[in-house]
Amino acid sequence: MRPPSPSIPEKEFLFSALKQGLRLDGREFFETRPVTLTFGPELGWVECSLGQTRVLAQVDAKMIKPPPERPFEGVISIHSEISPMASSEFELGRPSEEEVTITRMLDKVIRRSDVVDKESLCILAGQRVWHLRLNVHCLSDSGNLLDCACLAGIVALKHFRRPDVEVIGEEVTVHHPTSRAPIPLSLHHNLYCFTFAFFSDTSIHPVLDPNHLEQRLNGGLISIALNAHRELCVVQKSGGVPLEPADVLRIVNVAVQKAKDLDVIVESRLREDWEGRKVEVR
Amino acid sequence: MSADRLLLTLSDSSDSSDGHSRIEILNTGGYRSDGRRQYELRTISIDLSPQGSGADGSASLTHGLTQVNVCVFGPREAKMRSQTYHDRANVNIEVAIAAFSASERRKRGRGDKRILELSQTLKSTFEPVIQTSLYPRSQIDIYIQVLQQDGGLLQACVNATTLALANAGIPTYDFVCAVTGGVHSTSPLLDLTLLEENDLPNVTVAVMPRSGKITLVSMETRLHVDRFEEIFRLAGEAGKVIHREMRKAVKDRTEQLVASMQSVGRPSTGADVGDNEY
Numbered sequence: 001m002r003p004p005s006p007s008i009p010e011k012e013f014l015f016s017a018l019k020q021g022l023r024l025d026g027r028e029f030f031e032t033r034p035v036t037l038t039f040g041p042e043l044g045w046v047e048c049s050l051g052q053t054r055v056l057a058q059v060d061a062k063m064i065k066p067p068p069e070r071p072f073e074g075v076i077s078i079h080s081e082i083s084p085m086a087s088s089e090f091e092l093g094r095p096s097e098e099e100v101t102i103t104r105m106l107d108k109v110i111r112r113s114d115v116v117d118k119e120s121l122c123i124l125a126g127q128r129v130w131h132l133r134l135n136v137h138c139l140s141d142s143g144n145l146l147d148c149a150c151l152a153g154i155v156a157l158k159h160f161r162r163p164d165v166e167v168i169g170e171e172v173t174v175h176h177p178t179s180r181a182p183i184p185l186s187l188h189h190n191l192y193c194f195t196f197a198f199f200s201d202t203s204i205h206p207v208l209d210p211n212h213l214e215q216r217l218n219g220g221l222i223s224i225a226l227n228a229h230r231e232l233c234v235v236q237k238s239g240g241v242p243l244e245p246a247d248v249l250r251i252v253n254v255a256v257q258k259a260k261d262l263d264v265i266v267e268s269r270l271r272e273d274w275e276g277r278k279v280e281v282r
Numbered sequence: 283m284s285a286d287r288l289l290l291t292l293s294d295s296s297d298s299s300d301g302h303s304r305i306e307i308l309n310t311g312g313y314r315s316d317g318r319r320q321y322e323l324r325t326i327s328i329d330l331s332p333q334g335s336g337a338d339g340s341a342s343l344t345h346g347l348t349q350v351n352v353c354v355f356g357p358r359e360a361k362m363r364s365q366t367y368h369d370r371a372n373v374n375i376e377v378a379i380a381a382f383s384a385s386e387r388r389k390r391g392r393g394d395k396r397i398l399e400l401s402q403t404l405k406s407t408f409e410p411v412i413q414t415s416l417y418p419r420s421q422i423d424i425y426i427q428v429l430q431q432d433g434g435l436l437q438a439c440v441n442a443t444t445l446a447l448a449n450a451g452i453p454t455y456d457f458v459c460a461v462t463g464g465v466h467s468t469s470p471l472l473d474l475t476l477l478e479e480n481d482l483p484n485v486t487v488a489v490m491p492r493s494g495k496i497t498l499v500s501m502e503t504r505l506h507v508d509r510f511e512e513i514f515r516l517a518g519e520a521g522k523v524i525h526r527e528m529r530k531a532v533k534d535r536t537e538q539l540v541a542s543m544q545s546v547g548r549p550s551t552g553a554d555v556g557d558n559e560y
Contacts, residue, residue: 100395100398100399100402101399101402104395104396104399107395108502112502113502114504219410220406220410222499226507230507230508231504231505231506231507232504232506232510233503233504233505234502235499235501236499236500236501237496237497237498237500238402238403238406238498239404239405239409239410239497239498240406240497241410242410242490242493242495242496242497244494244496245495245496245514245515245518248499248514249511249514252507252510252511256507
């Protein structure tokens with residue numbers, strides 16, 4: 001069954017409000033909803049919320065034998081679960097279009113853009129490497145699930161610490177977190193994803209971080225993943241309403257500033273959490 | 283950057299990648315591994331002749347060694363009730379990548395995430411471009427078969443689909459012309475081969491030449507914002523060069539059809555491409 005589309009009055013209300021420069025939740029056009037990061041009891045357990053949109057990400061690591069074609073690299077796998085719990089638009093079993101986009105984008109942002117230094121996950125070449133498993137659960141979809149999922153994934157990787165390992169000859173000793181401080185993953189950069197929605201009526205200003213209604217009524221999305229050093233990693237505008245080249249570049253520059261702001265928030269939250277955490281080190 | 287400097291090559295780049303990464307991407311003389319210059323595009327060849335099976339429009343397009351076949355069926359009655367829209371046509375795109383298309387034989391099923399994403403990208407690119415509101419309750423099926431891959435897969439799919447739609451006589455608002463661009467240290471390159479695509483950060487940009495607007499941008503590799511701006515603008519310009527070639531192919535094909543209709547001595551029925559505006 002197709003989910004009911006927004007009613008005509010809802011649509012007209014949103015568009016006329018946007019034309020007057022107002023968003024329904026009182027934000028500026030290029031303003032994101034407040035980001036809340038809640039850390040769980042374990043390392044690598046993060047619940048990220050962007051307004052009403054909530055995503056839970058969790059990282060765990062285990063040792064495996066590396067695939068023969070890449071003996072010096074660890075393995076990262078991403079498991080995203082978008083169940084009907086998040087929104088009635090998702091069905092079990094069959095992946096919807098949005099689901100495909102989110103899964104692929106997570107893959108691009110976290111795996112293909114070399115966020116994690118894979119070689120640092122190698123313990124014994126060809127014998128033992130770390131296998132990182134990132135589980136992403138979408139708890140509630142109130143628009144812009146993609147940005148929230150990417151943020152949760154990245155923060156979970158930053159928050160996670162793996163047990164210390166000692167290698168003597170061929171023998172591998174794993175130290176329990178209580179006997180030796182666990183080690184953070186070596187990450188190359190912090191990627192943040194920003195999604196902008198634009199509308200088929202081109203007189204309407206594009207909006208950053210679309211909420212549920214804006215996302216349902218958009219005429220196209222552009223997702224940009226970048227780090228705080230002005231490096232773009234993913235730019236994805238697949239179709240939708242055509243934009244002027246200057247508009248695209250303007251949006252990219254907005255994202256650059258937003259990434260810097262978000263980086264400050266994420267780093268300070270991680271520091272706060274780490275200071276409040278009791279980790280026993282002998 | 284004027285569009286005239288973006289010349290099309292006449293030489294075929296048939297001696298490209300042999301799997302070694304030792305090949306220089308851009309040598310000191312300013313030539314690339316296949317003998318092109320920085321802004322030179324690969325040879326484009328377009329065949330708009332019908333390809334059996336009764337498709338309403340078809341196109342076969344090559345960018346150098348990348349080869350794509352597209353068949354368009356429709357607008358025809360929608361098969362499924364659930365995919366019928368009372369006010370517009372439903373556009374359905376399916377992409378198949380031949381197992382032998384790349385240097386390493388690899389079979390990708392229809393459920394493959396990369397293929398799903400590719401067809402979804404194409405669908406959302408073409409849905410707003412096709413005048414779907416002219417055909418309520420119908421569907422337009424576009425089948426894409428990738429025969430050879432040598433970089434610029436998305437670009438070839440976009441260009442070939444545009445041509446096949448024009449060939450089928452389906453009204454669109456404009457052409458969609460795509461080009462891939464990459465950056466080698468600081469020098470931008472256009473229309474990358476597979477070898478270059480694997481080594482360089484690359485962007486695919488699709489433009490609508492009449493308005494100069496951008497419908498598609500796709501980048502998956504790390505690139506500095508300033509470099510991105512440069513290659514983004516350049517690819518936009520190159521799209522216009524591709525447009526000239528595509529337009530010429532459509533015009534030639536139409537002329538050929540008109541000529542053959544006249545030689546038979548029947549008045550034009552307008553059924554095929556009679557009043558094609560391209």
